[in-house]
Amino acid sequence: MPDRVGQQLGNYRLTSILGQGGFAEVYLGQHVYLGTQAAIKVLHTQLSSGDAERFHTEARTVAHLIHPHIVRVLEFGIDNSTPFLVVDYAPNGTLRKRYPSGTLLPLAAIVSYVRQAADALQYAHEQRIIHRDVKPENMLLGRRNELLLSDFGIALVAQSARYNSTQSMQELAGTIAYMAPEQIQAQAGPASDQYSLAIIVYEWLCGARPFQGSFAEVAVKHTLVSPPPLRERVPELSEAIEKVVLQALAKDPKQRFPDITAFATALEQAYHSEPVPEILQPRAPTQDEVPVSAETVLLADAVVAPVVAAVSDKLAPVTENLTDELSTRASADVAEEDGLETTPLPEAMALEKEVFVGNVEGKVASPEKETNELEVVAQPEKGSGKKGRTGVITRRKALFGLAGALGILGVGGAAWAIKSQVLSSPLATPLPINGSSVPVLVYRGHDAMVWSVAWSPDGKHIVSGSGDKTVQVWDARTGSPLYTYNGHTDSVYAVAWSPDSRRIASAGYDQTVQVWNAATGFYPYTYTGHSSWVWSLAWSHNGKRIASGSGDQTVQVWDATNGENAYVYRGSQGFIHSIAWSPDDSMIVSSDNREAQVWDPASGNKLDTYRPYAAAIWSVAWSPDGKRIASACDDKTVQVWDAIGGDHRYVYYGHSDFVYAVAWSPDGKRIASAGEDKTVQVWNATDGSNVITFRGHTNSIHSLAWSPDSKRLASASWDMTVQVWQIP
CATH class of the missing domain: 2.130.10.10 (YVTN repeat-like/Quinoprotein amine dehydrogenase)
Structure with missing residues (x-):
């Protein structure tokens, strides 16, 4: 493919190449007027007039996906029959780069990443868009180490273009290692993204994907073979966690969770319900893994630790459901990066209606059970004799x-x-x-x-x-x-x-x-x-x-x-x-x-x-x-x-x-x-x-x-x- 460094696509001048894959080259670009940076994906395909119209339609659809955990499409176009997409630049790379194959992640980090990815995918599903290519390579890390799901555009454009690539169309529409059985049979639905996310969770928990082999072998195993039980590979893992992951990996989409949010919620609940095995305990983060906002994560087993790598600022998946002991402790100082010193409140200062005590804390306490409904009782009017309703x-x-x-x-x-x-x-x-x-x-x-x-x-x-x-x-x-x-x-x-x-x-x-x-x-x-x-x-x-x-x-x-x-x-x-x-x-x-x-x-x-x-x-x-x-x-x-x-x-x-x-x-x-x-x-x-x-x-x-x-x-x-x- 030609080197496009120095060329201008849309409002962006290409300054350097960031990477190259089977279906696109990715360049770093700078806006010619604003000076802002973005990533430009130049697809390996030539569009006919009919394909170009469909590309514009689908690119517009993707550009309307505005979500804090989705890489935003800023611009798109066609240059001499070659389509390109301009997206937000995520400087911290992918989760695959952060965690190479074989890496076991702390369970707290897994739960947080899944919640962020599920939020993004649920939003896309509600817009009637299926990703089709959920994998660690398409999970980027933003400036504050939040998860950003990328390549919605590629997943859609793959349906509208004839790629000049040696990769098969199956690989273009979704890497086979993470592909749901029904997607292999060209019947992808929202549950297909849930399956792919569950494969990622399986890999992060035990260090290997459930199915290995050639392209054809892996495709057959996805369709016919049950995944090896997780607890055979990680005996310390709780049955509750394993049950959630295997349900999301059911061959029949109807046997998976009703939607991807339900999968993330079930995983989070299972995480809080069981002690965390030592192998999946958080480790000390390296310097490049600590988010800019280094807040403190309080784990359900009363462990107080710094934020693990790339745990989002949306800490609820990690910090909800604290033990009663933690929820009654008050911090004397704001949380620091190296931990949180706490001092119990005197018994006389317990929070009651007539005692007004506010706690300054560097943590999120256990919230009450969430509900979107309020039960209200009408008070009778004075002297009306009417009962409340x-x-x-x-x-x-x-x-x-x-x-x-x-x-x-x-x-x-x-x-x-x-x-x-x-x-x-x-x-x-x-x-x-x-x-x-x-x-x-x-x-x-x-x-x-x-x-x-x-x-x-x-x-x-x-x-x-x-x-x-x-x-x-x-x-x-x-x-x-x-x-x-x-x-x-x-x-x-x-x-x-x-x-x-x-x-x-x-x-x-x-x-x-x-x-x-x-x-x-x-x-x-x-x-x-x-x-x-x-x-x-x-x-x-x-x-x-x-x-x-x-x-x-x-x-x-x-x-x-x-x-x-x-x-x-x-x-x-x-x-x-x-x-x-x-x-x-x-x-x-x-x-x-x-x-x-x-x-x-x-x-x-x-x-x-x-x-x-x-x-x-x-x-x-x-x-x-x-x-x-x-x-x-x-x-x-x-x-x-x-x-x-x-x-x-x-x-x-x-x-x-x-x-x-x-x-x-x-x-x-x-x-x-x-x-x-x-x-x-x-x-x-x-x-x-x-x-x-x-x-x-x-x-x-x-x-x-x-x-x-x-x-x-x-x-x-x-x-x-x-x-x-x-x-x-």
């Missing part, structure tokens, strides 16, 4: 249908206000700072779920909005109440301070935004431009305008003094979850249940759209320099991306459930996130490292607010509290 709703529907959900939860009733007399229990509990292992303050002034919290720009006060229909202003240091605003007739979902700390804007289910004096509540102005409940608010940094987002699917930008000059943005796909102004007020980012949109508040021109795969974005936050945006998603991730272009994406996987809130520290160094898993997690804004996890809330967390000096963080929860944390 019970129903089951999904969590997303519970949040989308706030009118019904809040009615069921019974947050309606007489307005509550802080009484002037001495209360039987304090509204706030200031707690002594013991290192950073407990919250500085727990505010308990609300008697319903707290939806929103904001810190005054002068750093002196905090405001919180609740389902009890009140907005409460209180001292950020002591929790002493300053003023309670009772102007709303229903739940308050959003609060925001003016930049001069003199006024507060609040919004809620009563379809209004109310602007009032922060100290006295005087001179309120009520904005009534929305036709549905108002979920989100943001005050411009120059103090002149307010943006409000609603269930009517609009964002409205209006004069903060009198509500005039309103501009209505109608580009969203659903109700508005979150709004944020850029630091220079030239742009707004708003999110809904499908995507985040960046647009010009003066003209309404859409500047960019960021769409995560199959996830709603519940919260967005700008970096202080205005270059990046962080988004909290209900797929358990926080995604950080360039404000314009959506490039240079980083995905944080520390949470074990929906993420509802994200906030960027004013100094730009850290990001805080929180959600359904009841934790607040603070991490390096660049690479997700140095994770600090605060625990203390007993229900989901829906809002976060940094102090102006970036030293403290407030979190608002459905447990009816606001907790303030000292950041180490």
Whole structure:
């Protein structure tokens, strides 16, 4: 094949050759305008006009696969009848290079890799795309050693082109050593990818693939011969692990797991249910294997060890289901690369309803059993004599249908206000700072779920909005109440301070935004431009305008003094979850249940759209320099991306459930996130490292607010509290 170094394909100039295979050459390329790097795969085939049309169709399909564990297709084209694909460059090579044939992997690493690969394949299967070529050579390692599945494009293009290669079509559509029986018979389906992944697991567990021999011999064995039992090769391996792998290797696709996610889940559960044999214990990683974010993995048998090679930042597969002993221990310091020192909490500080203790941990504790359903019991109206009713709703529907959900939860009733007399229990509990292992303050002034919290720009006060229909202003240091605003007739979902700390804007289910004096509540102005409940608010940094987002699917930008000059943005796909102004007020980012949109508040021109795969974005936050945006998603991730272009994406996987809130520290160094898993997690804004996890809330967390000096963080929860944390 000709050497193409120096040539330009699409927008990329080929700078060096990375490798060559039976059906493609892979080059390192540089974008001629942006200077960014990518890998360019030049296929060994010449396309006819009919093949070219099909290539474009299939390449477009693959280019729409946007997933954190799939190598993204950036561009594609045909140069003199030769097709090429431009994909993200993964600098850390393949898993085959990292683990040569015969290598036994730690079981923790296997479980993590399988979860990442299964997430990617499940997503592709839901898009009706089968990979057909799952093998270690097509599993790459990203910049932070996360798994990236590659060559979806090759798998599809193989069906549309006549390759100029000595390899057979069977090899092109999937290496025979990993190929499912039905795929050998040209009847590949989603279960074929599950079979291939199970072959990889088998190989990693015992150091050899189940079937050896020539091409024809291996093909026959896949079709007719049962794989040798794993425990014959690794006697220490548990029966549970072996059973899972052999089920995924069933000859009949119908006898395998229902989908590839079920396979990954079963493997993970089997891993946690049995002691890990010594041969599959984690080893000390080499220097090039430690991820940039060197967090600590806690194994189910209470072993505390550094992250093993290439274990993703999505640590849930490794760190869930800790022993009771581990889940009750608290860390005195943030986890370091060489281990985690822990100190048991005194018995008197056990987490109870009236004792507010938050733990700073460098680990992920055992989450409660996950469910996507909430059982809610309707409380009878006062004096109505009616009985409550019970129903089951999904969590997303519970949040989308706030009118019904809040009615069921019974947050309606007489307005509550802080009484002037001495209360039987304090509204706030200031707690002594013991290192950073407990919250500085727990505010308990609300008697319903707290939806929103904001810190005054002068750093002196905090405001919180609740389902009890009140907005409460209180001292950020002591929790002493300053003023309670009772102007709303229903739940308050959003609060925001003016930049001069003199006024507060609040919004809620009563379809209004109310602007009032922060100290006295005087001179309120009520904005009534929305036709549905108002979920989100943001005050411009120059103090002149307010943006409000609603269930009517609009964002409205209006004069903060009198509500005039309103501009209505109608580009969203659903109700508005979150709004944020850029630091220079030239742009707004708003999110809904499908995507985040960046647009010009003066003209309404859409500047960019960021769409995560199959996830709603519940919260967005700008970096202080205005270059990046962080988004909290209900797929358990926080995604950080360039404000314009959506490039240079980083995905944080520390949470074990929906993420509802994200906030960027004013100094730009850290990001805080929180959600359904009841934790607040603070991490390096660049690479997700140095994770600090605060625990203390007993229900989901829906809002976060940094102090102006970036030293403290407030979190608002459905447990009816606001907790303030000292950041180490």
